[in-house]
């Protein structure tokens with residue numbers, strides 16, 4: 169009987185366990201479903217769809233060389249499966265496990281019910297170091313390591329597909345989405361995933377440790393593999409093992425007396441650590457799906473009830489009067505990518521300076537990040553907003569980030585052209601430029617570029633007082649213990 173391989177966020181041929189296993193057994197229907205509930209949700213953007221379609225186009229071409237094809241359908245998965253089952257009477261569904269948002273979680277539960285009711289076996293295989301179900305975090309790091317060292321599987325050598333009406337890929341217009349603004353987004357597909365990883369490990373990554381904090385150097389010095397992990401163009405296991413091989417090779421070259429740039433070792437060790445974080449953060453959402461909506465530490469409920477729509481709008485549009493905040497936001501609109509520190513600063517500014525609740529801001533940035541991965545996203549958002557109760561409170565000064573990370577204004581001038589002729593020394597705070605100079609450089613603050621929407625010092629002090637007034641209470645401390653028990657990263661077991 170035919171079997172279905174249900175493609176989700178795993179759009180690749182290499183190290184695709186479900187496809188590899190299923191291809192050995194029987195004729196396949198390789199299914200991709202455009203789901204209205206997922207694709208019109210408030211965390212989905214046309215840039216995600218374009219990346220998915222680029223990945224599917226490449227995948228379909230590769231499958232064609234094996235005599236196989238993807239069957240495309242539009243609709244909710246249970247209905248699609250039901251119709252397909254009437255036509256083709258398949259006996260089994262294969263897919264990867266997904267740690268997604270509430271919509272995909274509920275959909276997966278509905279698929280499980282449908283499969284049981286129709287006597288169809290559904291085999292889900294993990295693709296990240298995220299464990300289901302997990303009793304507690306003791307021993308998690310060891311399990312992650314063991315999983316990353318498991319053998320990978322190659323591309324299937326042949327696949328027999330059931331002849332189906334293959335359907336077609338859908339555009340953003342057909343799905344009712346607005347056209348993507350991200351004309352400079354990374355292109356999807358396995359080819360680009362591997363190119364990014366290879367150039368990073370052989371050249372770009374040498375100064376990763378230093379480059380990663382800067383929006384200027386980070387562009388080239390970070391790996392840029394995040395969207396490829398999010399949509400599964402490359403497997404985490406392959407990224408991990410390829411990195412380990414690169415390190416071994418560097419070590420062997422060094423041991424044989426070849427000159428090797430010593431920065432590589434620290435850089436690749438930091439990179440490896442971040443691969444670990446990827447799954448560590450996803451595990452939090454896997455263990456507690458509610459963190460998409462609820463504060464991890466409930467004592468912070470209600471602290472940001474007074475939502476200022478004007479502030480939110482200015483932040484979304486990159487019109488806050490803080491050059492680093494505005495440059496970051498406008499860069500995201502066009503490219504869908506930012507380095508970690510600048511993401512953290514954007515969120516810190518929204519959550520502390522503007523005192524905006526993280527729920528609407530996180531949905532907005534989910535649409536801006538090409539690599540939107542719910543498990544990392546909501547955990548990081550809560551961390552950078554101070555509502556986990558267990559992480560240190562970090563309020564970034566946007567002006568200091570200019571001085572530290574972009575003193576020559578390369579990044580800022582690229583994304584905020586109004587500031588092109590503003591002298592470097594005024595870039596952190598253009599409003600401090602004397603009026604005459606503003607006229608001379610063609611940037612009058614309040615007319616050509618916004619005045620700061622809040623005063624940094626006042627907003628910083630108020631935010632710090634407000635967050636600590638909760639954080640220091642005994643209720644917050646008691647709850648922090650529970651959050652740490654559930655989600656804290658630890659090398660040694662607590663027991």
Ligand SMILES: Cc1cc2nc3c(=O)[nH]c(=O)nc-3n(C[C@H](O)[C@H](O)[C@H](O)COP(=O)(O)OP(=O)(O)OC[C@H]3O[C@@H](n4cnc5c(N)ncnc54)[C@H](O)[C@@H]3O)c2cc1C
Pocket residue numbers: 380390391392393394395397398439442443445446447449506507508509511512515537539540541542544545548549552
């Ligand atoms: C508020 C906020 C939201 C974020 N949302 C996402 C998201 O939706 N998707 C996403 O992939 N990353 C997210 N990150 C983490 C991080 O910023 C990105 O992973 C990174 O910038 C991607 O670029 P890169 O692939 O070049 O990363 P590199 O620095 O080259 O790191 C390699 C990989 O390690 C992982 N990684 C790196 N940093 C982190 C981190 N701090 N936490 C968890 N994993 C990490 C990612 O998978 C990344 O692709 C978020 C960070 C913040 C502060």
